[in-house]
Each structure stands twice: as C-alpha cells, then as structure tokens.
Amino acid sequence: MLHDNQWDDEFPQDPHICYLNHAAVAPWPKRAADAVTAFARENIHQGARDYPRWVQLEHKLRGQFQTLLNAPSKLDIALVKNTSEALSFVAMGLDWTAGDEVLLSDQEFPSNRIPWEALENQGVCVRQVSLDTEDPEAALIAAMGPATRLLSISSVQYASGLRMDLQRLGRACRERDVLFCVDAIQSIGALPLDVQAIDCDFAMADGHKWLLGPEGLGVFYCRKEVRDRLKLTQYGWHMVEALGDYDREDWVPASSARRFEPGSPNTLAQHALSASLELLLEVGAERIQQALQQRTAYLLQSIAALPGARILSPTTPERRAGIVTFTFAGIDNATLYKQLMDAGVICAARGGGIRWSPHFYTPQSVLDKALTILRDLLQHNKKQSH
Ligand SMILES: Cc1ncc(COP(=O)(O)O)c(C=O)c1O
Numbered sequence: 001m002l003h004d005n006q007w008d009d010e011f012p013q014d015p016h017i018c019y020l021n022h023a024a025v026a027p028w029p030k031r032a033a034d035a036v037t038a039f040a041r042e043n044i045h046q047g048a049r050d051y052p053r054w055v056q057l058e059h060k061l062r063g064q065f066q067t068l069l070n071a072p073s074k075l076d077i078a079l080v081k082n083t084s085e086a087l088s089f090v091a092m093g094l095d096w097t098a099g100d101e102v103l104l105s106d107q108e109f110p111s112n113r114i115p116w117e118a119l120e121n122q123g124v125c126v127r128q129v130s131l132d133t134e135d136p137e138a139a140l141i142a143a144m145g146p147a148t149r150l151l152s153i154s155s156v157q158y159a160s161g162l163r164m165d166l167q168r169l170g171r172a173c174r175e176r177d178v179l180f181c182v183d184a185i186q187s188i189g190a191l192p193l194d195v196q197a198i199d200c201d202f203a204m205a206d207g208h209k210w211l212l213g214p215e216g217l218g219v220f221y222c223r224k225e226v227r228d229r230l231k232l233t234q235y236g237w238h239m240v241e242a243l244g245d246y247d248r249e250d251w252v253p254a255s256s257a258r259r260f261e262p263g264s265p266n267t268l269a270q271h272a273l274s275a276s277l278e279l280l281l282e283v284g285a286e287r288i289q290q291a292l293q294q295r296t297a298y299l300l301q302s303i304a305a306l307p308g309a310r311i312l313s314p315t316t317p318e319r320r321a322g323i324v325t326f327t328f329a330g331i332d333n334a335t336l337y338k339q340l341m342d343a344g345v346i347c348a349a350r351g352g353g354i355r356w357s358p359h360f361y362t363p364q365s366v367l368d369k370a371l372t373i374l375r376d377l378l379q380h381n382k383k384q385s386h
Contacts, residue, residue: 007361010279018345018370023158023186023323023357026212028272035275036214039268054267061270064277065219068285069203070194075256078220079265083185084111086204086220087152089260090181091115093230094150098123101147103140103178105131107157107351112183116152131157137165141172150179155193156186159351161313161323163191170199179226185209185218190292190322190359192285201226210322210359211280213273217266222257236262283360291360292322295367299324299356302371306378312353325353331381339381343373 010029019027042050062074071077080086092115102116106128116126129143140151151173156163166182173180181202184193189210195203203221207213222230232239232253239259240251253259280288297317303309308329314320327333337349348355358367 005363011361013363013366016344018366018373020356020358020362020366020370021346021348022190022210022359023161023355024348025208025215026210026359028214029212029276029279031279032213032272032275035271036268039271054270057274058265058267058270061274061277064274064281065221067281068188068193068277069219069221070196071221072196072224076221076224078222078257078260079270080204080218080220080260081216081266082206082218083183083204084115086202086218086260087112087181087183088115089220089230089233090202091119092233094179095229095231096122096124096149099125099147100149101125101127101145103143103148103151104128105136105140105153105157107131107160107162108154109158109183112152112154131162136162137168137172140169144172144176144178148176148178150181152181152183154183154186156191156321156323158186158323159355160325161321161355163187163314163319163321166193166198166200174199186323187321189280189288191289195221195223207269207273207276211273212276212359214269217269217273220257220260222260227257227259232259234260234262238263238265288360292358293317293320295358295360295362296320296322296324298367299358299371303374306375308378312351322357322359323355324357325351325355327353328378330385331378336377336381339377340373343377345370345373
C-alpha cells in the first residue's frame with residue numbers, strides 16, 4: 001500500500017478520472033494554478049507595474065532549473081518555447097561539413113529526429129541505431145565512427161519508457177570527441193538528471209510533462225564551453241548582452257545562454273512553472289524517483305498478471321522510468337485505448353501499445369481503479385468475441 005494522501009491538497013483527484021498520462025501532458029499542482037490566478041488578477045488591476053518582480057521570477061526559474069539539472073551556473077540555462085526549439089538551436093547552430101554523421105536511436109520522438117534530418121540537404125548523414133538489444137548503450141557506442149559528430153538521444157524513450165545509461169554514453173562521447181545532446185523531457189521531474197555527471201553538451205525539456213507545468217515553456221542547458229560553437233538563428237532585443245539599453249545601437253549576443261532567448265518571455269507560463277518546480281524541489285528528486293518506481297513496479301506487476309498481457313516496457317528498476325506500455329493478445333489496441341479513455345483512464349496509445357504514466361503523487365486508489373477498469377474491459381471484450 002502506498003502512503004500518499006499527503007499530496008491531496010496539491011493534486012485534488014477528480015473521482016471520474018484516473019490520470020495516467022504524465023508522459024504526454026500533466027495536470028498542474030494547485031500552487032501552479034494559484035500562481036496563474038494571482039498573476040491574472042495582478043494583470044487586470046496593475047498591468048505590468050511590477051515588471052521588476054516578473055524579472056526576478058525569471059531569475060528564480062533559471063535558478064530552479066540550475067538546481068534541478070545540477071548545471072554549473074544559472075548562466076548555462078536558457079528558457080525556451082519547447083524541446084523542439086532547443087534541439088533546432090543545436091542542429092541549426094553547429095557548423096556542419098558534408099559527410100558529418102549524427103547518431104540517433106530508432107525510438108526517438110519526432111522532435112529528436114526531424115531537426116537532424118533537416119540537415120540532410122547539407123550532406124549530413126543521420127543514422128538511427130536500434131535499441132532493441134541487450135545492451136543499447138553498447139550498440140550506440142559501437143556505431144560511433146570517425147565521421148560521428150554528435151549523438152542525440154532521449155534520456156527515456158517516449159513509447160517504451162526505456163531509460164538510457166547517460167553517464168556511460170557521455171563518457172563514450174567525450175572519449176571520442178563526439179558532442180552529446182540529451183532530450184530530457186521524459187526524465188526531468190521524474191528522475192534525477194545531473195548534466196555534469198553525465199557530461200552532456202546540451203540538454204533540453206519542455207515543462208508540461210513530468211515537470212507539471214504548462215505547455216510552451218521549456219529549458220535548454222548549453223555547456224559553457226560549446227556555447228560559442230552554436231551560431232545563432234534567432235535575434236531580438238532580449239538576447240543581447242546590454243539587455244534593457246534600448247538606445248544603444250551596437251550589440252553583441254549575451255555571453256550567457258540568454259542569447260537563445262530573442263524576445264519577450266512567456267511570463268504567464270513562468271509563473272506556473274516556477275510554482276511547479278518549487279513543489280518538485282521541495283519533495284526532492286530522489287524521493288520522487290522512489291515514489292514513481294513504486295508505482296510503476298505496482299502497475300507492471302498487476303498488468304503482467306492479467307491474462308494475455310504483454311509488457312512492452314523494461315521491467316528492471318535501472319531501465320525503467322515512469323512509463324508502463326502494454327498490449328493484450330487478441331485485443332485490438334486502438335479499441336482498448338478508446339474504451340479506457342471513455343471510462344476515464346487518461347492515457348496514451350504509443351509504440352503499438354497502451355502507455356500508462358503515473359507520477360510520484362498518483363494515489364494507490366487511482367492505480368487500483370484504473371486496474372479494475374482494465375480488468376473489466378478485458379472481460380467484456382472477451383465475452384464479445386465469443
Ligand atoms: C522524447 C520527447 N521529446 C520531445 C517531445 C515534445 O517536444 P516539444 O517540447 O517540442 O513539444 C516529446 C513529447 O511527447 C517527447 O516524448
């Protein structure tokens with residue numbers, strides 16, 4: 001039994017819904033909604049009178065991301081629109097030569113494939129390495145050759161939930177002088193991620209999944225030593241070193257990662273996301289990971305015990321994160337997905353299966369109710385097919 005009602009205030013549960021879709025778009029904690037409400041009221045009554053406070057909040061958010069990622073400095077953190085934008089900053093910013101190679105896995109979400117494939121007209125070769133092996137890191141490392149310039153990989157694969165050994169990959173990249181880029185959207189907020197320990201050059205994520213924030217505001221970590229290697233692809237008043245000196249005609253890009261933020265920030269989303277990160281930092285990455293592992297272990301065990309179940313996610317703790325994907329022999333996946341959604345089990349159809357993704361706070365009662373609904377649907381479908 002999970003001891004979990006301490007989160008009821010932050011995550012009041014709708015009795016008609018079992019929310020198991022944090023790997024897609026997560027609910028907000030109450031404090032994020034409160035922050036947005038307060039910000040809206042402030043805007044109605046005072047407009048931007050207290051803009052300096054908003055700027056302070058932006059600094060706070062950078063600091064929160066610095067802590068969350070263990071980045072060496074706040075200056076390494078850019079606030080971006082989403083993961084795709086940050087990946088595009090890297091892909092479009094590096095100086096490529098025809099024949100250069102980018103390595104990806106064969107399980108990446110399109111955000112971590114399309115920006116690299118867009119380089120093919122410059123003669124860049126994109127190679128997808130199969131992760132369907134006992135030792136996926138070994139397969140990626142073995143694929144690195146003299147032309148490999150960069151490895152871009154999701155920390156956790158979006159469909160299967162396979163968790164990568166980033167430290168091992170980071171070490172291999174450094175030894176071979178290969179740049180290391182991590183799409184971290186399926187892990188930060190769910191698992192600890194230390195950009196220094198894994199020795200990555202770039203890491204990015206959006207706020208609307210495991211970070212429990214709204215869509216449209218994400219983070220881009222760019223290692224200081226490689227910042228100048230990215231040519232800029234977006235320009236505006238906010239990305240210059242002398243921010244706020246509007247009379248000045250000459251300009252240089254900010255020396256910090258703010259150079260990747262061309263214009264007015266998303267202050268509304270910043271208020272929400274900062275509140276969500278405050279909660280995650282209060283709970284602590286280790287505790288979150290532990291609570292999530294308990295929940296995924298419980299789901300894996302319970303689903304695997306159902307007749308005809310096939311688990312598509314890794315089952316060992318070091319290989320899994322917050323994603324449990326499964327199918328049932330003889331049951332049409334699309335039909336089962338629709339039935340689950342209609343019954344209030346909010347989940348996703350991914351990678352040929354049903355993907356359930358709880359978070360650290362998901363109550364035991366929600367897991368049990370979703371499992372009962374699943375069991376009932378399986379029985380119903382079996383009866384129908386006879
Ligand atoms: C691995 C991965 N990368 C990126 C994204 C989405 O990226 P963006 O923040 O650009 O919407 C997703 C969303 O499902 C994802 O699973």
